Amino acid sequence: MHKENTGDAPSAHTPRVRHHRKRNTDVVAGAGKPNGSHLLVNDSSKYKSFLIRAYSTVWMIGGFALIVYLGHLYITAMVVVIQIFMARELFNLLRKTHEDKQLPGFRLLNWHFFFTAMLFVYGRILSQRLVNTVTPDKVLYRLVTSLIKYHMAICYSLYISGFVWFILTLKKKMYKYQFSQYAWTHMILIVVFTQSSFTVANIFEGIFWLFLLPASLIVINDIFAYICGFFFGRTPLIKLSPKKTWEGFIGASITTMISAFLLANIMGRFLWLTCPREDLSTGWLHCDPGPLFKQETHALPGWISNWLPWKEISVLPVQWHALCLGLFASIIAPFGGFFASGFKRAFKVKDFGDSIPGHGGITDRMDCQMVMAVFAYIYHQSFVVPQSLSVDKLLNQIITNLTLEEQQALFTKLGQMLQEKVIGS
Amino acid sequence: MEKDLNQNSPRIRKLRDNGYPPNTPTSRMNNNNQRDNHPNSPRDYNHTPSSPTARLRWRNRSNEIPTEVKRGNASNVRNLLLGDKNKYRSMWIRTCSSLWMLGGVFFIIYMGHLYIWAMVVGIQIFMAKELFFLLRRAHEERRLPGFRLLNWHFFFTAMLFVYGRILQQQLVNTVSSDRFIYKLVSGLIKYQMVICYFLYIAGFMWFILTLKKKMYKYQFGQYAWTHMILIVVFTQSSFTVANIFEGIFWFLLPAALIAMNDVAAYFFGFYFGKTPLIKLSPKKTWEGFIGASVATTISAFLFANVLGQFQWLTCPRKDLSTGWLHCDPGPLFRPEYYPLPTWIASFSPWKEISILPVQWHAFSLGLFASVIAPFGGFFASGFKRAFKIKDFGDSIPGHGGFTDRMDCQMVMAIFAYIYIQSFIVHQDYSVEMILDHISRSLGHEEQKMLYAKLGDILRHKLQGGF
Numbered sequence: 001m002h003k004e005n006t007g008d009a010p011s012a013h014t015p016r017v018r019h020h021r022k023r024n025t026d027v028v029a030g031a032g033k034p035n036g037s038h039l040l041v042n043d044s045s046k047y048k049s050f051l052i053r054a055y056s057t058v059w060m061i062g063g064f065a066l067i068v069y070l071g072h073l074y075i076t077a078m079v080v081v082i083q084i085f086m087a088r089e090l091f092n093l094l095r096k097t098h099e100d101k102q103l104p105g106f107r108l109l110n111w112h113f114f115f116t117a118m119l120f121v122y123g124r125i126l127s128q129r130l131v132n133t134v135t136p137d138k139v140l141y142r143l144v145t146s147l148i149k150y151h152m153a154i155c156y157s158l159y160i161s162g163f164v165w166f167i168l169t170l171k172k173k174m175y176k177y178q179f180s181q182y183a184w185t186h187m188i189l190i191v192v193f194t195q196s197s198f199t200v201a202n203i204f205e206g207i208f209w210l211f212l213l214p215a216s217l218i219v220i221n222d223i224f225a226y227i228c229g230f231f232f233g234r235t236p237l238i239k240l241s242p243k244k245t246w247e248g249f250i251g252a253s254i255t256t257m258i259s260a261f262l263l264a265n266i267m268g269r270f271l272w273l274t275c276p277r278e279d280l281s282t283g284w285l286h287c288d289p290g291p292l293f294k295q296e297t298h299a300l301p302g303w304i305s306n307w308l309p310w311k312e313i314s315v316l317p318v319q320w321h322a323l324c325l326g327l328f329a330s331i332i333a334p335f336g337g338f339f340a341s342g343f344k345r346a347f348k349v350k351d352f353g354d355s356i357p358g359h360g361g362i363t364d365r366m367d368c369q370m371v372m373a374v375f376a377y378i379y380h381q382s383f384v385v386p387q388s389l390s391v392d393k394l395l396n397q398i399i400t401n402l403t404l405e406e407q408q409a410l411f412t413k414l415g416q417m418l419q420e421k422v423i424g425s
Numbered sequence: 426m427e428k429d430l431n432q433n434s435p436r437i438r439k440l441r442d443n444g445y446p447p448n449t450p451t452s453r454m455n456n457n458n459q460r461d462n463h464p465n466s467p468r469d470y471n472h473t474p475s476s477p478t479a480r481l482r483w484r485n486r487s488n489e490i491p492t493e494v495k496r497g498n499a500s501n502v503r504n505l506l507l508g509d510k511n512k513y514r515s516m517w518i519r520t521c522s523s524l525w526m527l528g529g530v531f532f533i534i535y536m537g538h539l540y541i542w543a544m545v546v547g548i549q550i551f552m553a554k555e556l557f558f559l560l561r562r563a564h565e566e567r568r569l570p571g572f573r574l575l576n577w578h579f580f581f582t583a584m585l586f587v588y589g590r591i592l593q594q595q596l597v598n599t600v601s602s603d604r605f606i607y608k609l610v611s612g613l614i615k616y617q618m619v620i621c622y623f624l625y626i627a628g629f630m631w632f633i634l635t636l637k638k639k640m641y642k643y644q645f646g647q648y649a650w651t652h653m654i655l656i657v658v659f660t661q662s663s664f665t666v667a668n669i670f671e672g673i674f675w676f677l678l679p680a681a682l683i684a685m686n687d688v689a690a691y692f693f694g695f696y697f698g699k700t701p702l703i704k705l706s707p708k709k710t711w712e713g714f715i716g717a718s719v720a721t722t723i724s725a726f727l728f729a730n731v732l733g734q735f736q737w738l739t740c741p742r743k744d745l746s747t748g749w750l751h752c753d754p755g756p757l758f759r760p761e762y763y764p765l766p767t768w769i770a771s772f773s774p775w776k777e778i779s780i781l782p783v784q785w786h787a788f789s790l791g792l793f794a795s796v797i798a799p800f801g802g803f804f805a806s807g808f809k810r811a812f813k814i815k816d817f818g819d820s821i822p823g824h825g826g827f828t829d830r831m832d833c834q835m836v837m838a839i840f841a842y843i844y845i846q847s848f849i850v851h852q853d854y855s856v857e858m859i860l861d862h863i864s865r866s867l868g869h870e871e872q873k874m875l876y877a878k879l880g881d882i883l884r885h886k887l888q889g890g891f
Contacts, residue, residue, distance in 0.1 A: 153847040156840070160797060167803050170705060175811030183653050190656075240636060332626060338633050346641030375622070382619045395878055404886065411883055413860055414876050 056357050060365075061219075068212060075203050075211060080118075083196045085362045087114055089353035090188045095181070103174065110185050112162045117189045120155040121197040127151065128399065129204060141404075195370035198377035205380065206274050212267060213260070213322060214376040217329035218368050220259050225252035225334075240341050244334075253330035260326025264319040321384060328375050336371035340364065522822050526830075530680075534673060538742045541669050541676065546584075549662045551827045553580055555818035556654045561647070569640065576651050578628045583655045586621040587663040589614065595670060598744035661835035664842035671845060674738040678728060678787060679841040682794035683833050685724050690717035690799075706806045709799075718795035725791025729784040733758045757783040757849065786849060793840050801836035805829065 067078050091110050127148045147154075170178055203211050229248025237244040268274060295314040340363070344350065352363035398407060533544045557576050593614045597607075613620075636644055668675040694713030702709040732738050733754075740752035760779035805828070809815070818826020 150847055152843050156843045160836075160840075163804070164797065164800050167705070167800050167807065170807050172704065175807055179808055179811045183649065186656075187649050187652065190652075239638065240633070332630070335630050335633050339629070342633065342636050342641055343645055346645045371626075375626075378618050378622045382616055395875060395882075398879065399882065404883075407879070408883060410860060411876070411879050414872070414879070417860070418872060418876055 052357050060356070064215075072203055076200050079196050079199055079203075082362060082366065083118075083192055084114075085353075085355060086192050086366060087188060089355070089363050090192070091185070093347075093349060093352065103169070103171065103178070106169065106178070106181070109162060109166060109169075110181075112165070113159070113185055113189060116155055116158040116162065117193050119158070120151075121193050122200065123148070123151045123155070125197055125201050126204075191370065195366075195373045199373045202373070202377050202380060213264060214325055214329065214372045215369060216263060217256055217260055217326055218333055218372050221252050221256045221330050221333065222368070224255040225249060228252055228255075238338060240338050240345070249330075249334070253327075256330040257323055257326040260322040260329070261319050264322035265316055268316045268318050321379075324379065325376065328379075329372055332375070333368045333372045336368040340367040518822050526821070534677065534738075537747045538669055538673065539745060539747050541673065542666055545662050545665055545669070548827055548831065549584075549658055550580075551818075551820060552658050552831060553654060555820070555826045555828050556658070557651070559812075559814065559817065569635070569637065569644070572635065572644070572647070575628060575632060575635075576647075578631070579625070579651055579655060582621055582624040582628065583659050585624070586617070587659050588666065589617040589621070591663055591667050592670070592745070593617070595742070595744050599746065657835065661831075661838045665838045668838065668842055668845065670742045672739050672741050674732050674783075675841060675845055677732060677738060678725070679790055679794065679837045680834060681728055682721055682725055682791055683798055683837050685728075686717050686721045686795050686798065687833070689720040690714060693717055693720075703803060705803050705810070714795075714799070718792075721795040722788060722791040725787040725794070726784050729787035730781055733781045733783050757781065757786075786844075789844065790841065793844075794837055797840070798833045798837045801833040805832040 067074050087110075091107070095107075130144055130148070166178070166182060199211065225244070225248040228251030229243070229245045232247040232251065233245035235246045236242055237246050237249055295316055297314045340352075344352070355362055356365065398410060530544075533540050553576075557573070561573075596610055597614065632644070632648060665676060668679075690709070690713040693716030694708070694710045697712040697716065698710035700711045701707055702711050702714055736750060736752065736754065739754045739758050740750040742750065758781055760781055762777045762779050764777045765773075805817075809817070816826055817828035820826050821830065
C-alpha cells in the first residue's frame with residue numbers, strides 16, 4: 001500500500017510524511033500540502049486502500065468466528081500458528097543478510113530456541129489438561145506423567161544445548177552481531193510467548209474470557225478510534241503517531257466501555273463460551289457456569305422506567321468485570337500500539353511484515369492484543385477466580401506426583417479426616 | 426575522581442571509544458605504562474608505536490601476561506621483567522581479595538538463611554548497577570533526565586515479583602501468629618501479580634511517554650538491554666534464593682564447586698597448560714580443563730559428605746526466622762554403609778565406608794560444574810570482546826566486577842535448582858506426607874475445597890475421557 005503511494009509522489013517532501021505515518025494507509029495529511037495534483041490521485045488510492053483493508057478485515061473476522069465455533073483446541077492451534085508467523089517476521093526484521101551469509105546454521109539456532117520455548121510454555125499450561133485426557137490408557141498415562149515430571153529438566157537441557165551451540169559458533173569479528181542477534185531472539189521469544197501463553201491459559205478457562213471478549217474490545221477500540229477520528233479528529237494525541245487524535249481516543253473509550261457491557265451480556269449466555277475445558281477433547285461442553293453468569297435483575301429507577309417499556313434489566317455480574325476490561329482496552333492497550341510505532345520509527349522499519357494486505361504484518365495486528373491478553377489473564381486470576389494458591393499448588397502436586405490409586409486413597413482418607421473434624425468439633 | 430585515572434576503567438574506555446579525549450594527566454600515548462599493561466584500545470593505531478603488542482594486550486580479564494615472552498620485540502625484555510613483578514603482585518592482590526570474599530561468605534553462612542538472602546540481594550544490586558552502567562552513553566544520557574530512574578523502577582518491580590513468588594509460603598508461615606498482619610500479608614500475596622503487573626505497566630507507559638525524537642533507537646536499545654539484564658540477574662538469583670530456603674547445602678555445594686573448578690583450572694593450567702581450549706579465552710587450556718573436571722568431581726563427592734553432616738546446612742527453612750534449625754533431614758542425608766572390598770580393606774584401617782546418598786547427586790553437580798558451567802565464562806568473555814569492554818566493573822580488586830565473579834555461578838544456580846526440583850525434591854512424596862501437609866498448612870475451609878476439587882477430577886477421570 002504505502003509502497004505504491006510513495007511511487008506516485010512527485011514532490012520530495014511527501015515521502016518523509018508518509019514514512020512517519022502509522023500503519024493506516026490513508027493519505028489525508030497529504031491533502032494539506034500545497035501541491036494540488038495530489039488530491040485526485042490520493043482520493044482514488046485512498047478508497048482503494050480502504051477497500052483492501054476492509055476486505056482483509058472481513059476475511060480475518062470470518063475466519064476467527066469459524067475457529068471460535070470449532071473449539072478450544074482449534075483456537076490454540078490458531079494461536080500457535082499466529083505465533084510462528086510473528087516470530088518469523090520479527091526474526092527477519094533485524095537480520096543483516098551480509099553477516100548471515102557468513103554464519104550458516106545461525107537461523108536454525110533461532111528456531112531451536114523457539115521450539116524449546118514452545119515446549120516449556122505449553123507443557124506448563126496444558127500439563128493438567130494433558131493428564132486428564134490420557135487417563136484411560138495405562139502406558140500412555142505413565143509416559144505422560146513422567147514427561148511432565150521431568151518437563152523442566154528436558155526444556156533446560158534443550159536450552160543449555162542451544163547456549164553451548166551458540167558459544168561454539170562464535171566467529172571472530174562477528175561477535176557483536178551474534179550477541180545482538182542472541183539478545184534479539186530472547187526478546188522476541190519473551191514478547192511472543194508471554195502473551196500467547198496467557199492467551200492459551202485463558203482459552204481453557206473459557207473462550208469468553210480471553211479470547212473473545214478482550215480481543216473484540218481491542219478491535220472495537222481500533223475501529224471506533226478510526227471512525228471518531230475520521231469525523232471529529234482535531235487535536236493530535238501523541239508525537240509518535242501523528243494521526244491519532246484526542247477526540248478519537250475519548251470517543252473510542254466511551255464506545256468500548258459501552259460495548260463491553262453489552263457484549264458481555266450477549267456472550268455470557270452461551271455455554272460453549274463460558275465453560276472451562278478440563279481436557280483436550282473437542283466435544284460439546286456442559287457445565288455449571290458459576291454465579292458470575294447467572295442473571296440478576298435490577299429494578300430500573302422510576303424516571304427511566306416511565307420512558308421505556310422494560311421495568312427492570314437483567315445484568316450478568318460478569319458485565320461489571322467486562323467494564324474494567326473495556327476501560328483497560330481503551331486506555332492502556334493503545335500504548336502497545338505506540339510502542340510498536342516507536343519501535344518501527346527507531347529502527348526505520350515501515351511495517352513488521354506484509355502478510356496481511358492493507359494491514360502490514362501479523363505483528364502489526366497483534367501489538368495491542370498482546371498487552372490486553374496479559375492483562376486479561378492477570379485480572380482473571382486475581383479478581384474473578386477466588387482460589388487460594390496453596391490449594392491449587394497442593395492439588396497440582398497431588399495430580400502430578402501420585403498415581404491414580406494413590407490419589408483415590410488420598411481422597412478417601414481426606415474424606416475421613418474431614419468427617420472426623422466435623423463430628424469432633 | 427581518582428577512579429578515572431585508571432586507564433582501564435570502562436568509563437574512560439568508553440569515552441575514548443566515542444572520540445572524547447579523557448582529561449587525565451597520565452598520557453595514554455605512553456605505550457610503556459608501568460602501572461598496568463593494557464592502556465590502548467585497538468583503534469588508536471596512530472598512537473601506538475608497536476601495534477602487535479597493543480593487539481596482544483587484548484586479553485581476558487586476568488592481569489597476567491605470560492605470552493609476552495613469545496614476541497621478539499626488544500622493548501618486551503623490559504616488559505618481561507616488569508611483567509614478572511606485575512604478575513606476582515596481581516596474583517597477590519587476587520589472592521587477598523579471594524580470601525576476603527571467602528571469609529565474608531563463611532560468616533554470612535554462619536548467620537543464616539535470611540542473611541544469605543540479604544547477601545544475594547546485595548550482590549544483585551551491584552551486578553545490576555554494573556550492567557546498567559555498561560552500555561550507557563554519557564552524551565545521550567544528559568539529554569534524557571530521569572531515564573536511569575526507569576531502570577531502577579523495573580528493577581524494583583522485578584524484585585517484588587520474584588521474591589514475592591518464591592517466599593510467599595515462608596512469609597505466610599512467619600506471620601500466622603498475628604491475625605491482622607496475616608490478613609494484610611495474605612491479601613498482598615493474593616494480589617501480588619496484579620500489583621507487579623501495574624507497576625510494570627506504569628513503567629511501560631512512562632517509557633513511551635518519554636520517547637524523544639531522534640533518540641528513539643537509543644531508548645529502545647536501553648529498554649531491551651534493561652530487560653535482558655533483569656532477566657539474567659533475577660533468574661539466577663531467584664533460583665539461588667529458592668535453593669537457599671530448600672537448605673543451605675544446595676546453595677553452598679554448587680557455589681563451592683564453581684570456585685573449586687576455577688581454582689583447579691588455574692593451577693592445572695599454570696603447571697601443565699599447553700594446548701589452548703577455545704579461541705574466545707586464549708589462556709584456557711585443555712589440560713587445565715580436564716584436570717579441573719577430575720578434581721571437581723572428586724571434590725564434589727567429598728564436599729557433599731562433609732557438608733551433609735551439618736543440620737544447619739541440610740534442613741529446609743519453612744519461615745523467615747533466624748534461629749537454629751532442627752529437622753529430620755530425610756533419606757538423602759542418612760549415611761549408608763558399604764563394606765570396602767578386601768584388597769583396599771587390608772591397606773586402610775577402615776572396614777567400611779559410609780556414603781550419604783546425596784553424594785551420588787553431588788557427582789552430577791560436579792560434572793555439570795566442570796563441563797557446562799565454564800561456558801558461562803566463555804559467554805561473558807565473548808560478550809566483553811564483542812562490545813570491547815575490559816571488565817564488567819572494578820568493584821573487586823584483581824577480579825574485575827561482580828559480574829565477572831558471578832558469570833559461571835549463574836549457569837550453575839539455575840541448573841542446581843532444576844536438578845533439585847526434578848530429581849531430588851519429588852522423591853519424598855507419599856500419601857501420608859501429603860495428607861500431613863494438608864492437615865498442617867490448610868485451613869478447614871480450604872481442605873473442604875481441596876476435597877471437592879479432587880473429587881471432581883477423580884470422577885472425571887473414572888468416567889473416561891472421550
